[in-house]
Each structure stands twice: as C-alpha cells, then as structure tokens.
Amino acid sequence: MASHIVNFFSTDAEGSDLLRAGMLIGHAFFLLFNVINVSYLALVQWYALRQLNKSTLLQLALAGCFLQQFSCIASVARWNEGDPHSAHFGMPSAIFGILSHAPCDMAYLFLWFHRTEQQTLIKIGCAFFALLNAVLVTVTYTKWDYSGSSFKYLIMYGLTSTLWHIVAVWRFRGEHNDGKVRISESTASSSSISRILLLAIFMDFFALCLEAKAPPAFGNGAPGLHYSSTILVMVFASGMDSDHVTHVIGKCT
Helix, strand or coil: CCCCCCCCCCCCCCCCHHHHHHHHHHHHHHHHHHHHHHHHHHHHHHHHCCCHHHCHHHHHHHHHHHHHHHHHHHHHHHHHHCCCCCCCCHHHHHHHHHHHHHHHHHHHHHHHCCEHHHHHHHHHHHHHHHHHHHHHHHHHHHCCCCCCHHHHHHHHHHHHHHHHHHHHHHHHHHHHHCCCCCECCCCCCHHHHHHHHHHHHHHHHHHHHHHHHCCHHHHCCCCHHHHHHHHHHHHHHCCECCCCECHHHCCCC
16 A cells, blocks of 8 residues: 655644644645745845835735744744644744734735824724734733644634735725725726735635635645735735825835
8 A cells, every 4th residue: 555755635633644744735835925925025025126115015014924934934843843732833833923913914904094084093903903912922822732722812813814804905995996095007007906906805715715624735825825915915005196095105106
C-alpha cells in the first residue's frame, strides 16, 4: 500500500501525520499570500509608485499583512514540531493573528466614514478596535491552554472582522455607484472599479467557504485571500477624490 508524505485533501483526525502535513502546507500558503502582499506594497506602492507614504489606507493594510506573517511563521513552526497548541509557538500564532486584524479593520473605517465631518467617528472606531485587540490578546494570554480552545478568540474575531469588511465594501461600492464617492480613473474606469470592489467581496466569501469546508491544506491557506482582498480594495480606495473626502486618507493619482 502506497504511503503519503502530503495529502492535500486529508481530513484525518488530529495527531495523524497526514493532517499535520496538511496543516503545515496550509499555513505555508497563508504565509506566501502575505509575503506577496507585503512585497507588492513595499516594492510597487512604495519604491516604484511612491504612494505608500501618501496613503493611510495602504499603510494600515501593510501593517496588517506584516503582522500576519509572524502568525503564519509561528503556525508553520508549531505544526512542524507536531505540538500545535504549545505556548511556545501556539500563543504567538494566536496573538499575532489577532493583532493583524486591527490595522485592516481600521482601514475599512475610512471607507465607511469617508467624509471630513466624520473624522471623529473614525477616531472612535480606531480606539474601539485597539481596545478590542488589547482585550482579546490579554484573554488569549491569560487563559491559554493546550487543548487548542484558546484559538477560539482568534477564530471568532477573524470571522467577525471579515463580515465587517464585506459589509463596509458593499456599502462603499454602493456609494461609489451612486456617485457619492469618486475614485480617480487614472488607473481604471468607474465601471471597472465597481467590478473590482465586487471581486474583493467575492474573494472574502470564497475564502470563508474554503475555511469552513475545505481540507486543511486549502482551508488554512484561504485566509490569505482576506488580506489580498484588503490590499485590492485599499489600492483603489486610496484614489478617492472628492471635495468632502477626509484628508487623512491620502490620494493615489
């Protein structure tokens, strides 16, 4: 009977070598997504286009992808060791995973409250996400155990965060289609931008489906799509061009 080193479709019980390999590969895929995301922002948006330093949205997206890399590295290490719930690598994986959501969640606030008179609401929202992250990190640290249940805070927050992103982009797309938000057409037409925003929503939904139903090798790599979706949205949303748009966003033209 043939033996396997890696089975991408393995759903074996925890403790099996095939599941361990699938989980490791899945987190490696997740890491690859964010290595590409960070490289794109650093090499294209900062070095080539000189836009990163002008856009708060891109800076927040970069912070989220950068922090998530450490979570992925810790996850690859914990599954490689065969001790996925240890405090040594398990806790950093969960904590960096939680922290990586905060900058991205803050970025979507700028899409929801984009008018100049709404800047106070953006600050309140950012304070809320910062406080939420502090609470979740503290609870994860103080209640850590070796059964894997301590990852529930990251999992619940990740789901809620993704739903927030979907709702924010859907509303932003509606305002864009209604002409309430104008985005620079130097890189894409208005209709193309509308389709791009819809694509970002689809990417988030597709990733959620993979996380819920796909084998570990795919399900654990799928969250990388959430971060790529954020990059896609923020690159174009940074081009908001309106007399009433909040000035702290920056403009990419």
